[in-house]
Amino acid sequence: MNATMRRVAIATAVVSMAASLAACGSAKEADDKGEKKKKSGPLNIGLLLPEDQTARYENFDRPLIKKKILADCADCEIHYVNAKSDPAVQQQQVDSMITKKVDVIILDSVDSKSISGSVKKAAEAHIPVVAYDRLAEGPVSAYTSFDNETVGKVQGKALLEALGKKAKDGKVVMLNGWEADPNAAMFKKGALSVLKGKVDIAKSYDIDRWLAEEANKAMTGAISSVGKSNIIGVYSANDSMAGGAITALKSGGVKPLPPVTGQDAELAGVQRVVSGEQYMSVYKSYVEEATAAAKMAIALGRGEKVDGTSTVDSPTTKDIPATLIPPVSLTKDKIKSTVVKDGLYTVSQICTAKLKAACDKAGLK
Template identity: 80%
Template structure:
């Protein structure tokens, strides 16, 4: 599923001028650069899905995979290594969208197209695929309002936003605030370093100390990993029952917490759809073909970047069967361990 952006000008045809003349047949080598290994999705879904889709399009193609483990300088070195190895295309999920721009430029100068994956890197990227990130924030904000009901203004909410270096984090926050502003009282708002659960735990602990446990009615957490850290802090702080907590990514632990009611919701994003778009773009660009997308986006450095955007879905206890189970992300027995078996049965997961 894709969604149209507000008018960004006519669609750009990626790869241009001299690159259009470089038509390549036969096997390709495609670099896949992922940003970190703290969030389960990258190793569990993105890497295998992208690799499988590339192989499905081009059985003889080779995928060179590296993970920057949250270090921008390491990722810059990894891009340089891909340039040295003369890969035909790069799929790049940037650690830091700004600092990677010079590396993207060097790849472009070497005639290697870069597909920005999940996060919109700065520099002359040839195409982009991600989710409609403002909509992600709106989905989270709407879910939190629904969970709060008539208690929305009876206390304070705490916002645990994503890492400032990730451009998606700003869009999640913008989307959430467009829904929440004026309808809740925001007691504390934090931008969490590298999306780390322990940093979210520290921030939540500080918020409880500052605001008082009886004054916190809800928690906006931008992803599941941070939600886990926040929930641990809420339990340690003596909040019982727990206030509604949002999340994102449908990580297995997050889904289990949704089943038990510790976490109110997550955001399910079809990594398979995103991986498919990235693989198709990378193979086409690697062959010297054009990418024609009706949607375009602008980065701070480049305009009219061809883009495929995937629509996110609010995941709650009620639709687990129709989302992550139906799409084959998890099996019921993977979610329903002994610890959550009773909650699974109550939710109809058996």
């Protein structure tokens, strides 16, 4: 190799190494590059939620975040959009927020990977992004969610508790969340850390877009494959899918219904827990999550730093300030002390005429 070629090779190697080292930055570096001037007065805040199939986003997250923002910044303006499970639509929505020159974006991503380019565009426009509920890739400035691996552990422990000494007497079916949602992998990991070796997992499905009808199809297939008399438990990652699975179990003639897990404390899920059709849900304090998101967004919108209770790493960004909220196993005996006490639902909303006897038995009066 002559001297000229050697110099070219060395230069190429140096550039390649630099690019490699730059590929995974930190939240602090992202903030430093996109540093905003201090701002007082009203803020324009973009709120981007991922879908409307799961009841929580429209019923809880949206109104709670709005309420918490306006409590601390009465003249702030909130620009709300819902991507309805379409990653391409959400990318366009981020572009629209950049065009509007919002001060900060709260983003619950449809697809955490595909949205990374949009997050980068926002950072380049000096618009910080708070990753809400799902950890988006790209240079996000802050993150709030629940301890998602613990959610899976809570579900797995509840299922084992429901099965008791019969845990090895039959087959368990797993209905996991959508692969594009990074939380789904954490729920599954947490659940498997509890269930593996203690139950026989006959079938495991990753359910497209968390859809109840897809969970219903998967459960119907599992009944046909495993046999209705062999299914002793169902791990469902959320309440919507649990509803689809329970419908399939009933249609398939599975009696008695096996214990089914859930998550999100949807009203229909809570009612199934009361009636005994669903063994448990997971209660997550949306009030705490919304409060954390609102405080982070206002601080970042004003050009201030945020401090989380911890830090997390995404595949692209290190040391993201994070506030992670612990989940609660929601069984029949905890409904009054969680969702009713915290004002998510009233007893009258939960206890329809059909559920009166079950509610009386559960002490819901």
